[in-house]
Amino acid sequence: MPQITIDGRTIPAAEGATILQAARAAGIEIPTLCHLEGYEAGASCMVCAVKLKHSGQLIPSCASRVVDGMEVESASEDVRGARRMALELLFSDHLGDCLSPCQRICPAQLTIPAVLEHLRHEQPGKAAGIIRRDLAIPGVLCRACHRPCESGCRRGTHDEPVAIAELVLHAIDTERAAEPPRTPPAAEARIERIAIVGAGFTGLSAAWFLARQGYRPVVFEKADRPAESIRREYPEVPADALDAELDLLARSGVEIRTGQTIDDPATLLDGFHAVLLATGPGDDKPAVDKDTMMLADTPGLFAAGRVLRPKGKPVQSVADAKAVATCIDRHVRGLEVRRPPKPFSVFMGKLLDGEMDAFLRESSPAHREERVDIDHAIAESKRCVLCHCAKADTCKLRQLAVDYEINPNRYSSGERLRYSRNIEHPLVRFEPAKCIRCGNCIKVAGDHAETLGLTFIGRGFDVHLGVPFHGKLSDALHEAAAEAVAACPTGALTLRDPDP
Ligand code: SF4
Ligand code: SF4
Ligand code: SF4
Ligand code: FES
Numbered sequence: 001m002p003q004i005t006i007d008g009r010t011i012p013a014a015e016g017a018t019i020l021q022a023a024r025a026a027g028i029e030i031p032t033l034c035h036l037e038g039y040e041a042g043a044s045c046m047v048c049a050v051k052l053k054h055s056g057q058l059i060p061s062c063a064s065r066v067v068d069g070m071e072v073e074s075a076s077e078d079v080r081g082a083r084r085m086a087l088e089l090l091f092s093d094h095l096g097d098c099l100s101p102c103q104r105i106c107p108a109q110l111t112i113p114a115v116l117e118h119l120r121h122e123q124p125g126k127a128a129g130i131i132r133r134d135l136a137i138p139g140v141l142c143r144a145c146h147r148p149c150e151s152g153c154r155r156g157t158h159d160e161p162v163a164i165a166e167l168v169l170h171a172i173d174t175e176r177a178a179e180p181p182r183t184p185p186a187a188e189a190r191i192e193r194i195a196i197v198g199a200g201f202t203g204l205s206a207a208w209f210l211a212r213q214g215y216r217p218v219v220f221e222k223a224d225r226p227a228e229s230i231r232r233e234y235p236e237v238p239a240d241a242l243d244a245e246l247d248l249l250a251r252s253g254v255e256i257r258t259g260q261t262i263d264d265p266a267t268l269l270d271g272f273h274a275v276l277l278a279t280g281p282g283d284d285k286p287a288v289d290k291d292t293m294m295l296a297d298t299p300g301l302f303a304a305g306r307v308l309r310p311k312g313k314p315v316q317s318v319a320d321a322k323a324v325a326t327c328i329d330r331h332v333r334g335l336e337v338r339r340p341p342k343p344f345s346v347f348m349g350k351l352l353d354g355e356m357d358a359f360l361r362e363s364s365p366a367h368r369e370e371r372v373d374i375d376h377a378i379a380e381s382k383r384c385v386l387c388h389c390a391k392a393d394t395c396k397l398r399q400l401a402v403d404y405e406i407n408p409n410r411y412s413s414g415e416r417l418r419y420s421r422n423i424e425h426p427l428v429r430f431e432p433a434k435c436i437r438c439g440n441c442i443k444v445a446g447d448h449a450e451t452l453g454l455t456f457i458g459r460g461f462d463v464h465l466g467v468p469f470h471g472k473l474s475d476a477l478h479e480a481a482a483e484a485v486a487a488c489p490t491g492a493l494t495l496r497d498p499d500p
Contacts, residue, residue: 003068019059039440045086084406087400092411092412095433101154102150110130113387119381133185138168143236154359154385195218219255222261224258275302280306359385363385364379368383396489418433420432443487
């Protein structure tokens with residue numbers, strides 16, 4: 001049995017195995033994109049590159065067989081650099097939005113496309129679940145919000161933006177009216193004690209996110225009732241919507257102590273593992289480390305929201321609260337404290353002439369509904385043109401972009417591809433500008449002996465995926481449709497909603 005050495009570790013390898021197979025059998029992870037287990041290697045992406053120690057040559061591990069005594073590097077900076085370059089070259093020929101414009105512009109990063117998808121299917125409860133995962137006190141927030149998501153909504157460049165905030169409120173109000181009342185999500189209980197000073201947007205939101213992580217935070221508020229600043233500044237928020245959110249916080253394990261003036265929040269560190277300063281704008285702006293959100297001179301004391309950014313909007317306070325809750329949780333667990341980074345997304349920017357048509361094809365042509373009750377909610381959510389990438393959560397290209405900290409624009413030529421969307425197939429969506437020409441779908445279609453199948457058409461830089469004899473995607477994929485979508489490592493092939 002041959003033996004090879006990977007990163008100084010000698011491992012046995014089966015006769016005829018590839019370096020990738022030998023590595024994986026020994027628990028050594030090598031990334032891949034175009035590799036499809038069980039099929040002949042296409043070796044087109046070079047993301048699986050390893051370096052031969054004696055020659056310095058970089059070779060694709062998915063297509064190179066082991067030779068007894070071979071020594072390779074798989075984790076060195078050279079190898080990481082080669083993989084990074086391979087990924088950046090793929091991105092230079094890639095066009096799409098991992099995250100939709102509405103989600104990217106929402107400071108709290110609400111996963112709006114998923115909310116709308118549940119509403120299209122008449123599932124307001126599931127929509128509410130996503131909203132409460134991503135936002136705090138949404139029944140109040142989305143009434144007080146300046147609604148940047150709607151200003152950024154792509155549909156607005158065609159006619160009117162999707163009524164996102166009204167749809168969120170529809171989901172939340174429907175959830176509130178449900179019997180039995182919704183129960184707070186369960187998390188593994190944490191015994192560490194967290195204090196929050198201030199019961200406005202930031203304090204209440206941080207309490208919500210911490211409660212979701214299993215804590216039972218105590219909020220100290222100097223007024224005689226919670227959320228006094230919200231009632232004063234946003235009289236348009238109905239009292240019952242606010243009370244419903246406070247009630248849910250209480251049922252989630254949040255304790256609010258009113259009429260409490262805390263002159264020096266640091267003193268609370270005597271009885272609590274961490275303290276969050278979430279008062280409104282004051283005379284003294286605390287000196288906070290922007291990466292940890294902690295006061296430079298007082299470990300365990302955090303600050304967020306309008307105490308730092310006096311003119312911050314409510315949604316910004318909620319976003320800050322979400323970030324600081326993560327920092328506090330990491331501090332309490334003894335982990336490195338770091339504000340979570342923004343999620344990776346490539347973005348298309350402004351659409352070129354005619355590109356909007358591709359988006360509109362999968363949406364309702366109706367104008368914006370101003371009244372959003374159950375029937376109108378379905379109709380209004382169908383106006384969404386589905387800007388996000390349907391594989392954003394599973395795309396291997398995106399995952400590797402994060403792992404290798406790539407710059408998607410490093411090799412950009414300045415010229416951009418044209419965006420198109422093929423929906424000839426009732427179940428499959430094909431977005432050619434996201435195709436990395438790995439050939440996996442061709443292999444799968446071939447394996448299923450599809451009559452037409454798929455093929456590469458053209459040569460050199462112009463090569464693209466197509467159906468032979470000018471056929472349609474619906475003629476090419478029958479049995480193999482779902483498997484081809486699963487084998488596609490990017491969002492080029494995705495499943496369509498059979499019941500849009
Ligand atoms: S294919 Fe991947 S990288 Fe491209 S837009 Fe979709 S999720 Fe992002
Ligand atoms: S059309 Fe839909 S996915 Fe696109 S920005 Fe508007 S709400 Fe978001
Ligand atoms: S569409 Fe086919 S060739 Fe293109 S990336 Fe997906 S699997 Fe690969
Ligand atoms: S070249 Fe090996 S996975 Fe693409």
